[in-house]
Amino acid sequence: MTAAPAPEILRYAAFAASPDGGNPAGIVLDAGALDDAGMLRIAAEIGYPETAFLLGREDGDGSGDGSADSDRRYRIRYWSPAAEVPFCGHATVATAVVLAEREGPGAMVFDTPVGEIALTATTTAEGTAVAFTSVEPAQRELDPDVLARLLDLLGLVPEDLDPAYPPRESFAGNWHPVLVLHDATVFHQFRFAPAPVAALMRERGWTGTVTVLHAVGDGELLARNLFPVGRITEDPATGSAAASTGAYLRGIDRVPADRTVRIHQGAHVGRPSLLTVRIPESGGIVVSGGATPIPG
Incomplete structure (x- = not known):
């Protein structure tokens, strides 16, 4: 039986308007084996407002038509140093930037505790930009x-x-x-x-x-x-x-x-x-x- 990969912890700043700006976010990849106590412990150790935990990838049919079933699909949760947070926008953007850098830009869907979040990542000479669409307000x-x-x-x-x-x-x-x-x-x-x-x-x-x-x-x-x-x-x-x-x-x-x-x-x-x-x-x-x- 193959052991689950150890979680990889990254730190990114999202929405920066200057080199020292933006909101810091922790990003934990390969977090599927972590329980709630483990995620809370890591979020507290990182100490940022929120940390995103990428639990796994479950792709759709690959048709690329923009529907929720056709895009790269990931399960994700968010924790502050004190408790789980239903949704976190800046950690969502930071995580999508990491995925775009590693796996390529394009459409993706995050399955969050509040529902599906559709995202699009584009890469230019200035870097990677992400647009996410919220759940129904x-x-x-x-x-x-x-x-x-x-x-x-x-x-x-x-x-x-x-x-x-x-x-x-x-x-x-x-x-x-x-x-x-x-x-x-x-x-x-x-x-x-x-x-x-x-x-x-x-x-x-x-x-x-x-x-x-x-x-x-x-x-x-x-x-x-x-x-x-x-x-x-x-x-x-x-x-x-x-x-x-x-x-x-x-x-x-x-x-x-x-x-x-x-x-x-x-x-x-x-x-x-x-x-x-x-x-x-x-x-x-x-x-x-x-x-x-x-x-x-």
């Missing part, structure tokens, strides 16, 4: 009492919210509360205590981040994604939040004419990032970016 009203508690924890008041962007909860793989602030100074300077925010997130089932935005022009947003897990308090680049933001904008009828949004994130944690979001009239939201190896 959903939205719901943000309970006024919960909103009041969240604002209080962030040191904000209702008057800080941009009246053109009502607060909502938005889903495109993870549930994210979405707040849009009208004042740039308040957006850049608000502070929060991680533990109470983390407790509220667990209570509400917000498995992604708390997404706080500021609109700087048509199709341009600044984002801060609060992710108080262990020593990590704010995410440099959040693919699932970018998808949820696209769904949110579609839900409140604030989609730009070209149906594309650029999200600038990570400046507050010293890792500038850029996420490009395409918002079709229906269906999943498309998030694009690249990833590069982290030296050392």
Whole structure:
């Protein structure tokens, strides 16, 4: 009987807007033999916001027609240093870049805990870019009492919210509360205590981040994604939040004419990032970016 290959651990930064930017992701290849405790242990040892575990490959019919049955197909799970995460956009992009580098670009499908994620990887002189399409989005009203508690924890008041962007909860793989602030100074300077925010997130089932935005022009947003897990308090680049933001904008009828949004994130944690979001009239939201190896 042939022993399963030992897991290979890689480290990549996704969505970087500068050489020192992007969100670090761990990528564990050949992870099919790991149990939950093993994946959690490795994610904690790596210490990044999330680590992706590639469990195996199950290809379709090879017709290449773009359907879920025809593309390269992989099983994948995601873990933070504290718990499993249903979906992680930046680790998805980083993993797809690795697969494109090793096996060639093209279409692929990831079977994730939240459903199928269709991806396309393209390689140019500048490197490999990946676009993933989220699962079917959903939205719901943000309970006024919960909103009041969240604002209080962030040191904000209702008057800080941009009246053109009502607060909502938005889903495109993870549930994210979405707040849009009208004042740039308040957006850049608000502070929060991680533990109470983390407790509220667990209570509400917000498995992604708390997404706080500021609109700087048509199709341009600044984002801060609060992710108080262990020593990590704010995410440099959040693919699932970018998808949820696209769904949110579609839900409140604030989609730009070209149906594309650029999200600038990570400046507050010293890792500038850029996420490009395409918002079709229906269906999943498309998030694009690249990833590069982290030296050392």
